[in-house]
Amino acid sequence: xxxxxxxxxxxDRFDLILQRKVNSNYMGERRSEAHGSGIIxxxxxxxxxxxxxxxxxxxxxxxxxxxxxxxFEEERNLTLHVIIDSSASMNFGKPKKxxxxxxxxxxxxxxxxxxxxxxVISTFAEKLEFIRPKKGMRQLASVVQVLNDxxxxxxxELSAAMRRYQKxxxxxxxxxxxxxxxxxxxxxxxxxxxxxxxxxxxxxxVLDEVEATLDLSGDFRLVDSESQxxxxxxxxxxxxxxxxxxxxxxxxxxxxxxxxxGAKFFSSTNSDDxxxxxxxxxx
Numbered sequence: 236x237x238x239x240x241x242x243x244x245x246x247d248r249f250d251l252i253l254q255r256k257v258n259s260n261y262m263g264e265r266r267s268e269a270h271g272s273g274i275i276x277x278x279x280x281x282x283x284x285x286x287x288x289x290x291x292x293x294x295x296x297x298x299x300x301x302x303x304x305x306x307f308e309e310e311r312n313l314t315l316h317v318i319i320d321s322s323a324s325m326n327f328g329k330p331k332k333x334x335x336x337x338x339x340x341x342x343x344x345x346x347x348x349x350x351x352x353x354x355v356i357s358t359f360a361e362k363l364e365f366i367r368p369k370k371g372m373r374q375l376a377s378v379v380q381v382l383n384d385x386x387x388x389x390x391x392e393l394s395a396a397m398r399r400y401q402k403x404x405x406x407x408x409x410x411x412x413x414x415x416x417x418x419x420x421x422x423x424x425x426x427x428x429x430x431x432x433x434x435x436x437x438x439x440x441v442l443d444e445v446e447a448t449l450d451l452s453g454d455f456r457l458v459d460s461e462s463q464x465x466x467x468x469x470x471x472x473x474x475x476x477x478x479x480x481x482x483x484x485x486x487x488x489x490x491x492x493x494x495x496x497g498a499k500f501f502s503s504t505n506s507d508d509x510x511x512x513x514x515x516x517x518x
Contacts, residue, residue, distance in 0.1 A: 315409070331505070335509075336439075340414055442505070
């Protein structure tokens with residue numbers, strides 16, 4: 236697989252728009268007006284009993300004979316976690332769903348780097364594969380290589396994989412973007428949302444156009460990409476209608492679950508323009 240990364244440079248054309256959307260929707264200002272334990276000195280306040288005595292500036296005391304505490308701006312750096320489904324079902328379509336999902340993941344990572352944030356991109360199927368969070372554009376190049384070498388295969392249980400992922404996370408507020416076809420049982424999706432409560436979670440569904448609309452007719456032999464089970468069926472207009480209703484119902488239930496847990500859900504197909512998908516997500 237060869238992931239087209241030329242679109243990353245094109246993101247620069249929309250830099251001001253993207254940064255404004257990212258800063259307001261996701262990353263926020265990295266420096267908060269909250270008074271914390273950061274390294275940027277904000278001001279001094281007169282010491283009162285109960286304050287942290289470690290923040291007393293003794294040099295000021297030597298000059299004024301009064302106790303003053305230093306206050307700092309708290310730095311709040313979010314880590315962006317992009318988790319991409321690499322199970323066999325993502326090895327479908329043209330371009331492959333995994334390829335399109337990888338482009339989205341790289342786009343998120345690129346934007347986070349432009350905002351001086353850390354990111355980690357991981358894949359999941361029968362096992363999790365991590366790329367450690369770092370800063371710097373060279374990290375992005377290494378991620379591209381890993382994703383290019385990746386061949387989607389095997390099956391996965393979404394909720395179990397996300398529980399394993401959560402145990403490996405540093406306990407800090409994070410932005411989590413999960414990119415998958417989300418053709419999973421709704422209870423697994425709900426369990427995933429519950430696992431990441433306390434974080435900002437966005438689910439991005441990537442479907443092939445055929446999966447989204449079942450725009451086919453006639454006799455077909457359908458193969459389950461994960462179990463390899465086959466089924467012969469006749470796709471009629473009535474079947475397409477019922478399929479469309481089932482897909483719409485499934486997506487509606489995912490949206491409802493996301494609303495319940497304060498998460499966001501977006502659906503796209505691998506034929507959608509990559510920029511249109513980004514603006515839909517960041518808008």
